[in-house]
Amino acid sequence: MDIFLLLLIYTGVALFQVPALIKKSYWRELIAFSSLFTLAFTLNLLQILDVNIPNPLKGIQYIVEDVLHLKY
Amino acid sequence: MVNGKISETQFVMIITAFLQGSVLALSFNATTKHDTWLAVLAGFILFIPVTLCYASLAKRFAGLNLMQMSEAILGPYWGKGISLMYSWFFLILLALNVRDLGNFYTIQFMPETPLPFFIIVFAAVCAYAVYIGIEVLARLGVFFVAIPFIIIPFTSLLLFKDMSISAFLPIFSAPLKEFIHGTHIITAIPLGETIMMLMFIPSLNSTERITKNALLGLFFGTICLLAVSVRNTAVLGYTEYIWSSPSLQAVRLIDIGNVLTRLDVLIGIGHTFMMFFKCSLLYYCVVLSLAQLLRLKTYTPLILPIGLIAITLSMIMNASTVEREATGDAHLMQASLFSLIFPPVLLLIAKLRNLPDKRNYSEKSN
Amino acid sequence: MKKLRPMLIIIIAFVTLLTLPGCWSAKGLSSLAIVTGIGIDKGASLDQLLLTIQIVKPSQAQVPSSEGGKSRGKAFWNATCAGETMIGAIREVTHLIGKEPFLAHSNVIIFGNDFATTGVKKTLDFFLRNPETQPTALILVASGRAGDILNVESEAEILPVQNIIKIIKGAAAISQFKVITINDFTNNLMSKTTAPIAPLVTITQNGNRQNIYVSGLAVFKKDKLVGALNDMETRGLLWTTGDVKKGLILITSPEDTGNVAFEISKSKSKVTPEIKDGRVIIHIEVRTETNLVEQTSADKIYFPVVALLEERQAEVIRQEIMAAFDKSAELSADIFGFGDIVYKNFPAQWQSLEDHWDEVYPRIDLVLDIKVTMRETGLVTQPVSPEK
Numbered sequence: 001m002d003i004f005l006l007l008l009i010y011t012g013v014a015l016f017q018v019p020a021l022i023k024k025s026y027w028r029e030l031i032a033f034s035s036l037f038t039l040a041f042t043l044n045l046l047q048i049l050d051v052n053i054p055n056p057l058k059g060i061q062y063i064v065e066d067v068l069h070l071k072y
Numbered sequence: 073m074v075n076g077k078i079s080e081t082q083f084v085m086i087i088t089a090f091l092q093g094s095v096l097a098l099s100f101n102a103t104t105k106h107d108t109w110l111a112v113l114a115g116f117i118l119f120i121p122v123t124l125c126y127a128s129l130a131k132r133f134a135g136l137n138l139m140q141m142s143e144a145i146l147g148p149y150w151g152k153g154i155s156l157m158y159s160w161f162f163l164i165l166l167a168l169n170v171r172d173l174g175n176f177y178t179i180q181f182m183p184e185t186p187l188p189f190f191i192i193v194f195a196a197v198c199a200y201a202v203y204i205g206i207e208v209l210a211r212l213g214v215f216f217v218a219i220p221f222i223i224i225p226f227t228s229l230l231l232f233k234d235m236s237i238s239a240f241l242p243i244f245s246a247p248l249k250e251f252i253h254g255t256h257i258i259t260a261i262p263l264g265e266t267i268m269m270l271m272f273i274p275s276l277n278s279t280e281r282i283t284k285n286a287l288l289g290l291f292f293g294t295i296c297l298l299a300v301s302v303r304n305t306a307v308l309g310y311t312e313y314i315w316s317s318p319s320l321q322a323v324r325l326i327d328i329g330n331v332l333t334r335l336d337v338l339i340g341i342g343h344t345f346m347m348f349f350k351c352s353l354l355y356y357c358v359v360l361s362l363a364q365l366l367r368l369k370t371y372t373p374l375i376l377p378i379g380l381i382a383i384t385l386s387m388i389m390n391a392s393t394v395e396r397e398a399t400g401d402a403h404l405m406q407a408s409l410f411s412l413i414f415p416p417v418l419l420l421i422a423k424l425r426n427l428p429d430k431r432n433y434s435e436k437s438n
Numbered sequence: 439m440k441k442l443r444p445m446l447i448i449i450i451a452f453v454t455l456l457t458l459p460g461c462w463s464a465k466g467l468s469s470l471a472i473v474t475g476i477g478i479d480k481g482a483s484l485d486q487l488l489l490t491i492q493i494v495k496p497s498q499a500q501v502p503s504s505e506g507g508k509s510r511g512k513a514f515w516n517a518t519c520a521g522e523t524m525i526g527a528i529r530e531v532t533h534l535i536g537k538e539p540f541l542a543h544s545n546v547i548i549f550g551n552d553f554a555t556t557g558v559k560k561t562l563d564f565f566l567r568n569p570e571t572q573p574t575a576l577i578l579v580a581s582g583r584a585g586d587i588l589n590v591e592s593e594a595e596i597l598p599v600q601n602i603i604k605i606i607k608g609a610a611a612i613s614q615f616k617v618i619t620i621n622d623f624t625n626n627l628m629s630k631t632t633a634p635i636a637p638l639v640t641i642t643q644n645g646n647r648q649n650i651y652v653s654g655l656a657v658f659k660k661d662k663l664v665g666a667l668n669d670m671e672t673r674g675l676l677w678t679t680g681d682v683k684k685g686l687i688l689i690t691s692p693e694d695t696g697n698v699a700f701e702i703s704k705s706k707s708k709v710t711p712e713i714k715d716g717r718v719i720i721h722i723e724v725r726t727e728t729n730l731v732e733q734t735s736a737d738k739i740y741f742p743v744v745a746l747l748e749e750r751q752a753e754v755i756r757q758e759i760m761a762a763f764d765k766s767a768e769l770s771a772d773i774f775g776f777g778d779i780v781y782k783n784f785p786a787q788w789q790s791l792e793d794h795w796d797e798v799y800p801r802i803d804l805v806l807d808i809k810v811t812m813r814e815t816g817l818v819t820q821p822v823s824p825e826k
Contacts, residue, residue: 013376016446021373029373032366036377043384053388055395056164061402180569241782311621311628314566325621327574334572 002048010041078210078275083282084289085213086353087269091293092220093350094262095300095319096172096343104254105313106239107246109301114251115258116294122259123290125416126270127283132422134279138270139364145422152365154414159361161410163378165265166354167385168403170195173347174386175393180320181340191386194351199379201352202359203372206275209352216349220296223342227335228303230326235306260404262297264411265350266290271357316393319343355379471537473528474514475599477584478561479550481520487553487561489527490585491517491539492599514597516588524564541570546599547577547620548639550584554656554663559627562661565620573621576606579656579663581640590641590648602650606637609652612684615672616655627661631777631795633766634658635675638666657771665769667762674762677724677755678774680707687728687810689750692743696735700728700751703813711780713787718798720776723807724755729814733821744812751810759806767800776802 014037021030046053078086104111133141138158143151174190201209246254269286273279304318307325315321320339327333358378363371390396477490494514517534521527531539547565549558565571580587588598595601610617618636626634640653654666655675667675676682682705691698705726712719728751766773777795781788791798 010380013380017373017376026369026373028366029368029370032362032368033373033377036362036374036381040377040380040384044380047384047387053384055388055399056385057389057399057402058395060406061399064402064405183569238779238782242785245785309625311624314628321573324573333574 003045006041006044006048010037010044013037077277078207078272079277080281080285082210082213083269083272083276084285084292085217086210086272087266087286087289088292088296089213089216089346089349090266090268090353091262091290092217092296093169093346094265094293095220095297096176096317096347104246104250106305106309107244107251108254109240109298109305110244111251111254111258112294112298112301114255115263116290116298118255119259119263119290120287122264122412122415123266123286124283125419126267127286129415129419129422130270130273130279130282130286132419133273135274137273137360137364138267139361141270141422142418145418145425154418155361155365158410159358159365161406162268162354162358162361163382163385164403164406165268166351166358167382167389169347169351169354170198170382171386171390173343173351175390176317176343177340179316180336187390188383188387191383194348195355195379195383195386198348198352198355199375201348202356202375206272206353206356209349209356210275213349216345217292219345220342223338224296224299224303227323227326227338228299230328230332230335231303231307231322234325235303236309237306239306239309256408257404258297260407260411263290263294264407265354266293267411267415268353268357270415271360355382358382469537470540471517471531471535473539473541473544474597475546475548475588475602476544477548477550477580477588478524478553478558479584480552480556487522487524487527488518488520488550488585489524490588491519491528491531492588492597493517493531493535493539494543494597514599516585518585524561525568541568542572544571545575546602547575548584548587548602549577549579549636549663551580551582551663553584554579554658557661558658558663559661562620562624562627566624571620573624574619576603577618577620577623577636578602578606578639579636581638581653586641587639587650590650602639605650606639606652609637614669614685615652616676616679616681626775629775629778630792631772631781631799632775633769633771633773634661635667635773657766657769657773659769659771664771665765667765667773670758671762671765674755674758674760675766675773677705677759678707678709678722678762680705682726686731687751687754689747689754691733691735692746693735696733698730698735698747699732700747700812701731703727703729709774709776709779711776711783713780713784717801717803718776718780718791719803719805720774720779721805721807722759724759724809726751726755726808726810727813728810729816730812731816735821738820748810748812751812752808755808755810756806759808760804763802763804767802770796770799772799 017033018030021033043053129141133144136144139151139155142154142158145151146154170191173194174187177190178185178187244251266286266289269289273282276282300319304322307322308315308318311321317339320336323339324334324336326335355375355378359371359374362374362378368374389399472494473491474494475492477492479488479490481488492514493516517531519527519530519534521530528539528541531537565575566573578587587602590598590601595604606615606617609615615637616635618634623634623636626632635658636656637652638654638656639650642649642651654668655672656663657665657667673682673685682702685702687700687702689698689700690696705724707725708721708723710721710723712721730747763774772795776799777792780791
């Protein structure tokens, strides 16, 4: 069910943007849009499938705390 | 690609409203307890030179925004690298702020609604705001600024009988380390996020009086932060730092003649408006910075995907309140890097390399 | 794309209409059990809490529009439930009646006597965390079981809880007691040395009818009930905290032939700490204005006598304050908040005093500076008596 909703939203977004871009021949924009779009879609899909995506802040915390010892 | 122009008053309003949105962030003042207002003051004073630095950069590179500046100063490769990092930073800020607002709703008002609903709807509204352009938001700046300026005195007045001066004693009792920590948090996070103002420089009418305007915005915004901090400490006393939203708790105590009660909805409204403004601006920064980086003709197509990424990021970073506390240092250091360290360094390099050269320097965006 | 636009807008509007009104957390009135008061007692086993929850029956709680003298059913009922935690016990109510308890109107929290002696902190956490409960709810301690207090119906009010609230607020208005809310109680708990207090409520029997009245002030140490103050001692406390707004002072008349009663019109207090030679000295300054309201003797009140009257009133106040202090010293509970006051003014010295405040507290020197000013004497200036 969630995946269905996800697909619905993303197709909606694509339908919304892509024709406008193609009509205006904004190729560069289309590429940028597509890459970000794919990234967002993958992340969201992984989330819905309960795959544990690491929290970037945790990564930064690790660097700050263990490597740089910059903790209060 | 940015069409409209922002007047000077609107610029001041933008900064003020932005800082007012950070009132929600004042809830992590567990370090300084009842001296938080002092930390706010100290943070304000310490941040003045930083603002001067931002303004100085803006003046030097008139008409250029942060991305373009860094490319000019550091050359194409390093500049783009720094720009990319800033895009990432703005994205994280956006995700964090949206998440904060979502958390605020689910904890206080509607605990049974799943968090994604709030985040998605909120992000969608911000996306629309970015779509119609920054000029519209700037025009509404006055309206947004007025909201806390009405709510804060109103609630403070109603809470007057519950306030006690002795809640502030003993003054400055927090150990120095805690105080520095607290001040650091205030400087880097609520105040430091105003680095985003450097993204709007191209839209300004003129950069002549930007120093004065930036400082003015900082001043008005900090007054609100100070007022809120003072009000909460005076009313809540000892219990202030255990609440996840002290403003809400303070306002819940209002009980005038059994008629004026349950006014916490005011806080909800205030926070919603101001966070909306703040998130829209941050959203705009992310979108604009990425668009510039990739040399796009317009930033519009990026709005939706970035929104989706931000939503996902919000959900990831939201495992639990406890985890949020654990990663506090990370965010603090990251924010300090981008708001407090990079800009002065950029300015220094610019001064050393005597940039911009006086040759005709045209805008890089076509 | 242009053609799709109106369609898109309609879809978006439709979706928005469905999701934004926040129907998710909506609760209809009939599916709620409106809780107006909660009583907490000790349960059967050691860890158990026994909750008595007063639930309103909305249909019965309405004031009848006609004077019909028709008997109404009880507008409330008390549900009892047990559990190891507050939330566990409250949820049990749903088992009983199939409605979810709605706590936003719970205005009164009563701790049973037995329960209070074991420590109330663990239940307070529930009230603080829950977004529905209001920090302005009143806290009381029952002299017996909390459940019994909630059962007392009164003539004047439909709900016992409303009755309780009225009585407490009434007593506070004539400055016999202090109204303590969850917020106040928590504030006291969070301070390291201040002892929390709460009104103590007892049931009186008057023939067939029961009523409740506030019989004293319960004193907690940390979060355990340790003792109570009686009327006089409570007022002593109120003098010091500046909470006396109205009330009576009774003294014997100058020529000792009767009593004179004064009504307090205004009172201010100031507490200043001082540390001298390692001893803590607290200066309490009380400034009160009173009006003469009743005189049972025929003594004439004329100017030189006024000073004597004021002195006697001040003596009464002094005794009340000393009584309060002595009782609290006996219980070793800092109800006045002197610890906090010392901390706020002498943070450095506080460090050494903090840990053994229990021993330091009873040995505090109180320096009382009380001044009573008599103002009006009502409508007559001299008592009724035939001219001698």
